[in-house]
Amino acid sequence: MEAEAILQYYSLHVNYVENYGKVKKIYSDKGVFALKTISPHAGMDFFRNIQHLYQRGYNRIVPIYPAVDGRYAVLDNGKLYYLMPWLLDKETEERDERHMRLFRELARMHALSVKEIPVNKENREEHYQQTTEQWKKQREFIEEFVHSCEKKWYMSPFELLFCMYFTDILQALKYAEKKLEEWYEKTKDDEKVRTVVTHGKLSIQHFIYDDRGYGHFINLEDSKIVPPHFDLLPFLVTSARTYPTQGDEYVNWLYNYLTYFPLREEEMLLFQSYLAYPGSSIQSVRNYFEKKGGKSELAYVSQLQRQYWLLKNIEYVVTKIEEMEQKKKEAAQDEQPQE
Missing domain, CATH: 3.90.1200.10 (Aminoglycoside phosphotransferase (APH), C-terminal lobe)
Incomplete structure (x- = not known):
């Protein structure tokens, strides 16, 4: 499975995967995660801007987890994959x-x-x-x-x-x-x-x-x-x-x-x-x-x-x-x- 191969870089054992378009909901031995894809061209600006925000002290962005070797994205078959926590978003305000x-x-x-x-x-x-x-x-x-x-x-x-x-x-x-x-x-x-x-x-x-x-x-x-x-x-x-x-x-x-x-x-x-x-x-x-x-x-x-x-x-x-x-x-x- 594509997701399982990518998640080996994060030392995660996959139990189950749900597909949501460009996002995959990953049930693993270490919790529930979101695995997303982005083109390498767009990814350069994306990761640079995210890093810039972190450096400026802004942390209200769903965090991106690094792979075991420290990379924030894994390149496979012309796509960049990156991993985040899966937030439930249970807020019920007006x-x-x-x-x-x-x-x-x-x-x-x-x-x-x-x-x-x-x-x-x-x-x-x-x-x-x-x-x-x-x-x-x-x-x-x-x-x-x-x-x-x-x-x-x-x-x-x-x-x-x-x-x-x-x-x-x-x-x-x-x-x-x-x-x-x-x-x-x-x-x-x-x-x-x-x-x-x-x-x-x-x-x-x-x-x-x-x-x-x-x-x-x-x-x-x-x-x-x-x-x-x-x-x-x-x-x-x-x-x-x-x-x-x-x-x-x-x-x-x-x-x-x-x-x-x-x-x-x-x-x-x-x-x-x-x-x-x-x-x-x-x-x-x-x-x-x-x-x-x-x-x-x-x-x-x-x-x-x-x-x-x-x-x-x-x-x-x-x-x-x-x-x-x-x-x-x-x-x-x-x-x-x-x-």
Whole structure:
């Protein structure tokens, strides 16, 4: 058996193996373990980032056990295998509290791994110019498409729905452009940028509890050293992909994170820009225009409606963030000594 051959390097006698995709649950003479695989290419960054977190004093990661010869992974048939304890994750707390703890732990992980690295001014300018040019083309596309729809005597159901949504999509895009411009004006002369070790696949399913009730991150195979919004944005956007809702809980999660690891003003500007950007709504329109996927009219309409729900859910969060950041600025100004 494949697992038995690998586990010889750990001096474990296998009693039974259960398969869970890329994870094997190992029942052995020394307890229950999780045996996972990762590609050697991705494994180099993964183990380096894990080691970096340990060195910085962050230990809320499910530990990786070394083999008898000290290696943290065993290479076999082009795959890297590594061994961890199998945590039962019996925590039964409320959903919101679990998310609050996740964001608190994420903030601690980012705070302990934060590092400023040099950044090339030309590269920043190139990124800004490319992004603004791309967004400008997208704005021109949706403006031209809405004009073509409005000229028709009879619009299709998709075209009619898009015309109803157009103002909100355009407003979100303009807001994203405005925040991106503010970010660039504030950072164009900066020579450094803050990076952290990100989780890479942040999910509530990847935050589990040990038998003492402490939360631990798992599945850090996609971890990278990048700015913190690389963790925050995907999680919040994924959470907001639901029916129309007022996402106060999303805002609470974010500001719980910010309590332990505040974003700088320029980092918040970039975060607000990317969060507000209505890329998925615009892509739905382009898919319809180019008839990608060969879907039915109903399917295209359903897709646009779902993306619009996302846009409105995000709009609520963006508005709340804008209000709170404005209050923080006003409070800071009030605290300044009067001349």
